[in-house]
Amino acid sequence: MNSCYPFENTPLPYAYDALEPYIDTETMHFHHDKHLQTYVDNLNRVLQNAAGLQKQSLAWLVKNWRTLPQAVQIPIRNNAGGVYNHRFYFEGMCPSGDSGNDCLLVQKIQAQFGSMQSFQKCFKEKALSVFGSGYAWLVLERGQLRIISTANQDTPLCCGQHPLLCLDVWEHAYYLKHQNLRGDYIDDWFSVVNWKKADARLQSVM
Ligand code: MN
Numbered sequence: 001m002n003s004c005y006p007f008e009n010t011p012l013p014y015a016y017d018a019l020e021p022y023i024d025t026e027t028m029h030f031h032h033d034k035h036l037q038t039y040v041d042n043l044n045r046v047l048q049n050a051a052g053l054q055k056q057s058l059a060w061l062v063k064n065w066r067t068l069p070q071a072v073q074i075p076i077r078n079n080a081g082g083v084y085n086h087r088f089y090f091e092g093m094c095p096s097g098d099s100g101n102d103c104l105l106v107q108k109i110q111a112q113f114g115s116m117q118s119f120q121k122c123f124k125e126k127a128l129s130v131f132g133s134g135y136a137w138l139v140l141e142r143g144q145l146r147i148i149s150t151a152n153q154d155t156p157l158c159c160g161q162h163p164l165l166c167l168d169v170w171e172h173a174y175y176l177k178h179q180n181l182r183g184d185y186i187d188d189w190f191s192v193v194n195w196k197k198a199d200a201r202l203q204s205v206m
Contacts, residue, residue, distance in 0.1 A: 003057055003058075004054060004055050004056060004057055004058075005044060005047040005048075005053070005054040005055075005056075006044045006047075007040050007043055007044055007058065007083060008040065009032070009033075009036055009037050009040045010087065012028065012032055012090055013090070013091055013094075014093075014094060014095060016028045016029055016032075018094075018095045019093060019095065019096075019192045022096060022188035022189065022191045022192050023093070023177070023188065023189070023192060024176060024177040026176055026177075027173070027174065027176045027177055030172065030176070031086075031168075031172060031173060032086075032090065035086070035172055036082070036083065036086040036087075036090075038082075039078075039079050039082030039083045039086065039153075040083055042075070042078075042079040042082075043061075043076075043079035043080055043082070043083055046072055046075040046076060046079060050069075050072055053068070053072070053076075058080055058083060058084050058087075059084065059157060061076050061080035062080050062081055062084045062155050062157050063157045065077040065080065077153070077154070078152065078153050079153075081152075081153030081154055081155050082153040084155055084157075085135060085153055085155060085166060085168070086168070088163060088166050089135075089166050089167070089168045089173075091194070091197055092165050092166060092193065092194050092197055092198060093189070093192045093193065093194050094192060094193075094194035094196075094197070095192065096191045096192050101116075101195055103195055103196065103199035104199055104202060104203065105164065105195060105198050105199040105202045106195060106199070108145060108202070109145065112144070112145050113145075120190055122147055123136060123138065123147050123167075123186075124183065124186045124187070126147045126148070126149050127149070127167050127169050127182070127186050128182060128183060128186070129149065130149045130151070130169050132151065132152075133151070133152055133169070133170040133171070134149055134150050134151040134152060134154070134169060134170070135149060135150050135166045135167060135168055135169060136148075136149050136166065136167045136169060137149065137150065137156055137161075137163050137164075137165065137166045137167075138163075138164045138165040138166075138198070139156050139161040139162055139163050139164060140161070140162040140164060140202060140205055140206075141160065141161045141162070142160075143206075145164075146161070148161070162201070162202075162205040163201070164198045164201045164202055165193065165198045165201075167186065167189055169182060169185075169186075173185070
């Protein structure tokens with residue numbers, strides 16, 4: 001039912017308060033029920049008038065927006081990207097302590113970055129460096145882990161990169177709780193990363 005048009009705003013995979021005290025309940029309500037809902041509604045509105053695209057998956061739309069008729073390129077880029085990125089972000093978190101940390105991905109991070117601490121330092125620097133709105137990502141590219149960022153609702157799917165984790169650094173993701181302190185939000189996010197999910201994503205592309 002959510003593999004193509006009409007898309008629905010799938011529920012969070014945990015309760016709204018499940019990520020407290022790191023990500024607050026009110027932010028989760030606004031972020032999922034208002035911000036993500038708007039991307040879902042806008043994407044459906046674009047596809048309503050594009051019958052030829054109604055059978056395409058979200059990932060296909062995100063990957064192929066450049067090939068679409070010019071009138072829908074930017075609306076699809078922004079809104080399919082907005083739905084894809086937010087689902088990826090929400091699914092990449094879980095209540096603190098629920099996540100496995102002895103998985104292949106964690107071993108790979110330790111091998112490539114030296115330690116989890118130095119990985120987190122690199123990831124935080126990348127997330128802090130996003131100017132304006134966007135995301136920081138951990139991706140797999142040609143067998144190697146890479147930390148990258150994207151602007152607005154762009155995704156790494158178009159570039160031969162396999163996303164494993166993403167961190168939404170739009171201000172709406174943290175402003176209610178952390179105000180202007182993006183660094184504190186990034187630190188809190190590390191406490192709720194769903195390593196099991198990220199590891200499953202890694203295993204599925206290796
Ligand atoms: Mn967001």
